[in-house]
Amino acid sequence: MPTILGQNQYGKAENRVVKITRDGATHHIKDLNVSVALSGDMDEVHYSGSNAHVLPTDTTKNTVYAFAKEYGIESAEQFGIHLARHFVTSQEPIHRARIRIEEYAWERIETSDANSRFIGADEVKHSFVRKGQETRLTQITFDGENWEVISGLKDLVVMNSTNSEFWGYVKDKYTTLKEAYDRILATQVASRWRFNWTDDEQKMPNWEKSYEQVRKHMLQAFAETYSLSLQQTLYQMGARIINNRSEIDEVRFSLPNKHHFLVDLEPFGLKNDNEVYFAADRPYGLIEATVLRDGCEARIPVDLTNL
Numbered sequence: 412m413p414t415i416l417g418q419n420q421y422g423k424a425e426n427r428v429v430k431i432t433r434d435g436a437t438h439h440i441k442d443l444n445v446s447v448a449l450s451g452d453m454d455e456v457h458y459s460g461s462n463a464h465v466l467p468t469d470t471t472k473n474t475v476y477a478f479a480k481e482y483g484i485e486s487a488e489q490f491g492i493h494l495a496r497h498f499v500t501s502q503e504p505i506h507r508a509r510i511r512i513e514e515y516a517w518e519r520i521e522t523s524d525a526n527s528r529f530i531g532a533d534e535v536k537h538s539f540v541r542k543g544q545e546t547r548l549t550q551i552t553f554d555g556e557n558w559e560v561i562s563g564l565k566d567l568v569v570m571n572s573t574n575s576e577f578w579g580y581v582k583d584k585y586t587t588l589k590e591a592y593d594r595i596l597a598t599q600v601a602s603r604w605r606f607n608w609t610d611d612e613q614k615m616p617n618w619e620k621s622y623e624q625v626r627k628h629m630l631q632a633f634a635e636t637y638s639l640s641l642q643q644t645l646y647q648m649g650a651r652i653i654n655n656r657s658e659i660d661e662v663r664f665s666l667p668n669k670h671h672f673l674v675d676l677e678p679f680g681l682k683n684d685n686e687v688y689f690a691a692d693r694p695y696g697l698i699e700a701t702v703l704r705d706g707c708e709a710r711i712p713v714d715l716t717n718l
């Protein structure tokens with residue numbers, strides 16, 4: 412049966428690019444997921460395997476990262492226009508470019524007044540929480556006498572664009588990780604906290620206020636901790652909650668380390684001055700721990716998915 416080639420397109424999908432613009436101590440984030448689809452005079456690569464007209468998908472990926480540095484990311488639209496124009500006007504066989512972009516919005520974490528005064532108001536402008544993401548959770552157990560209330564949240568995504576280091580770790584023959592003295596720290600918080608309320612209806616916590624306050628302390632501790640590891644940040648987040656919320660005795664966290672790797676732009680003659688990152692989604696470090704009020708028992712399950 413004779414066959415002919417129908418519609419075709421190709422490119423690199425889901426290039427996760429994070430651009431940090433540093434305006435002194437105030438940082439701005441653009442976080443995009445960019446998919447490139449090119450089409451044009453591409454019959455031969457399908458029919459005979461000749462790659463003579465094929466700009467590699469790997470190159471389209473590099474172009475996304477290089478353009479983030481060269482032109483910046485003012486808006487997703489502007490960035491997409493630059494890319495589409497570039498592919499169509501620079502390569503004769505490419506007649507059409509379709510750039511699809513998802514943008515993830517970030518809001519600044521408001522830091523506590525006390526701490527702003529302590530570290531200087533302009534040093535806290537590098538901490539962000541991703542908009543509209545988290546799910547609030549609770550589990551109530553009653554055996555006819557006693558209650559156990561464990562509440563929590565998942566999918567609260569946060570980022571510090573500076574004030575994070577990681578060095579001084581164990582090195583064996585398989586260690587290749589470079590020590591980091593100024594890295595991005597980002598995680599998607601899953602957390603559960605256990606209330607010490609068990610029976611007295613008169614002394615029931617204000618659940619709404621408690622949630623709002625726990626979330627606030629968690630975010631502020633994330634923002635205000637100068638981090639030497641995600642483990643240290645986790646402990647500070649838990650301790651801040653226990654120290655400020657007398658109704659809670661135990662907090663557990665499961666924190667994936669959402670790695671952001673600096674993109675090597677040297678091959679394109681560009682210097683990456685801690686500006687353009689590849690946001691990797693897997694594999695990820697997974698840091699988990701419980702923080703307890705001294706003398707209290709750990710009852711939240713180790714594996715939060717079992718809750």
Ligand SMILES: O=c1[nH]c(=O)c2[nH]c(=O)[nH]c2[nH]1
Nearest residue numbers: 577588639640641642668696
């Ligand atoms: O904060 C971190 N903790 C680790 O245990 C770890 N391991 C690693 O490779 N990177 C990091 N970062």
